[in-house]
Amino acid sequence: MTKSVSVLNELLIELFNDILIIEQNTLKDGKFKDISITEIHTIEAIGMYKSRTMSEIAQDLNITVGTLTIAINNLVRKGYAVRERSEKDRRVVMVSLTRKGKLAYRLHEKFHSDMIKYTIEGLNETEEAILINSLEKLNNYLKQKYNLKD
Known part of the structure; x- marks a missing residue:
């Protein structure tokens, strides 16, 4: 090596x-x-601004809807998320964040944002481009090799 x-x-x-x-x-x-x-990470997958279906969230997390149901039950019980039946199709369950869930989302997002800002601080445009290209190559390899969602 x-x-x-x-x-x-x-x-x-x-x-x-x-x-x-x-x-x-x-x-x-x-x-x-x-x-x-x-x-x-489930809160992050639910997102800030609109309700999402259980299937959409499960697909983003690369887990089953059954596994997601357990996580959503816990988030609802703890006051981070709410679930509602779709008006168009009562079989479809929509999930969204509560105010508490949105605050958790923002704090987690800030952690990631601060980490990235520090990482690229002091890099010139060429160095930034090389870093991005290298990480994209690694990301693409992992997705292809292990059949992960894009």
Whole structure:
């Protein structure tokens, strides 16, 4: 293994683990200590501005509707989300965030935004383009190799 491959491997593993730990600790120590990383990512998939169907959310998270139902039940019980039947088709369940859910969404979004701003701070346009291109290549490889949704 070349030195670059070894260093990149270590960096990616460390970054992935560190981001998860920081997200968990931020939730645990903050205003939203009653939700998990999985639940905050479900909140993120629900989105801020419109109701979404259970199927749409499950597809975005690459999970089954049954698995999502458990997560939504918990978010509804904790006051982060609401579910309603569609007016057009009563079989369709629509999910949206409550005010509390939107606040959690915004705080999580800020964490990611701050992380990205710090990452590109001081990079020139060429360096930024190289970073973006490299991450896009990695992302495309993972999606193709493991049949993940685009």
